[in-house]
């Protein structure tokens with residue numbers, strides 16, 4: 046049995062988050078009554094002419110810059126001709142041989158050996174990104190079909206990867222990274238359930254070691270990232286089984302059903318469309334100069350993996366924290382705001398409070414338990430987290446008390462110092478002579494621990510802290526206890 050390698054290229058369609066459509070002022074939208082977001086241009090009534098939406102061009106140029114594409118100095122519009130009711134014009138305005146973005150790459154991370162271990166990174170090269178208009182939506186009933194043109198004319202970009210992915214897992218990682226970049230760049234919300242991001246997967250297999258590409262099968266209607274992963278893995282198995290049993294792979298488009306996990310042929314190569322592309326005579330080519338690019342480059346956010354590398358370098362933050370923070374831009378911004386206030390040396394406890402405690406409360410929806418709050422609705426601000434960490438680090442708040450303070454602060458939005466004061470949770474500044482007396486007593490009563498510590502067993506000091514804390518009824522400042530014990534033990 047030969048060993049096969051899978052080769053996968055993805056075509057990803059992303060709706061741009063513009064207020065109006067690609068070639069007319071009609072607003073874009075989802076969930077409105079059918080055929081209300083239309084006008085003569087959307088409906089292709091005689092005499093209607095397209096006018097380009099600058100915001101859509103801005104968005105695709107920004108996307109291209111974020112992904113390291115070359116922005117073509119000149120690009121043009123072409124008509125992709127086909128006859129189907131989802132397009133009243135009988136063609137779709139797209140870009141054929143002169144797309145706006147060329148090259149570039151999507152950086153991906155594969156799963157690590159464990160959840161808390163960083164996985165391998167790869168750069169998946171892009172072929173191109175072009176701009177086109179979305180089409181309408183057909184709903185087929187038993188005896189008739191209905192068409193809704195609300196979606197028609199929505200700015201849509203198509204991101205085409207090189208055939209450089211090799212498994213469903215890699216495709217999953219690619220789509221995750223791409224979606225995060227587009228969401229963080231405010232280019233699209235990429236909600237796959239609303240069709241704002243859609244993916245076609247082209248899949249072939251070849252014997253390991255071969256450099257030629259095999260015959261590709263295109264999978265359509267993959268409407269979640271998990272379905273893409275499952276659909277690809279299913280198709281790879283199907284192709285291998287077919288070749289192993291002496292069959293041949295035919296170039297075709299298949300439909301994958303994420304619910305049943307089965308696929309069926311939609312059309313084969315013989316039935317493929319001939320789109321008769323030609324330049325659209327109603328639209329001028331687009332020239333993108335340096336100033337336009339520079340203006341958009343200034344708006345590009347740091348990509349998640351770049352931010353993660355900076356978090357490692359600047360804050361020595363562990364992977365378990367960075368891998369949660371960087372995928373959520375508002376959360377990572379919140380973290381950095383708190384760090385700015387409390388100092389980089391406190392980044393780790395700040396990260397812990399945010400990733401563990403704040404996120405848990407957000408998921409639970411706060412004290413009311415309504416479930417699912419967003420960061421913008423939360424009353425705890427970064428300065429509160431910074432202050433809380435400072436109180437703990439200075440020894441004024443013990444960790445159990447800090448948890449109580451956090452819960453109350455989350456509920457009321459009061460500052461941690463105010464909450465701690467009000468509830469009498471602050472550690473009392475110990476009288477120095479009293480503290481020293483407690484420490485001397487603890488050393489005298491725990492000769493073994495004291496001797497072990499003096500002999501170099503660092504952890505033995507913990508056996509002495511307990512009695513001191515007990516004597517102080519939990520109010521002593523642990524930092525001061527530690528310092529006093531060390532001074533006495535050294536003397």
Ligand SMILES: Nc1ncnc2c1ncn2[C@@H]1O[C@H](COP(=O)(O)OP(=O)(O)OP(=O)(O)O)[C@@H](O)[C@H]1O
Pocket residue numbers: 052053054055056205206207208209247248249258259260261
């Ligand atoms: N043999 C192959 N095996 C796997 N992937 C392939 C193979 N050949 C091409 N691809 C991938 O298929 C995709 C082709 O997309 P492209 O939009 O260029 O053409 P298309 O699918 O023919 O056109 P359309 O947009 O009409 O679907 C790319 O992502 C490319 O990497």
Ligand SMILES: [Mg+2]
Pocket residue numbers: 056203205
């Ligand atoms: Mg394509």
Ligand SMILES: [Mg+2]
Pocket residue numbers: 056245263
């Ligand atoms: Mg295709």
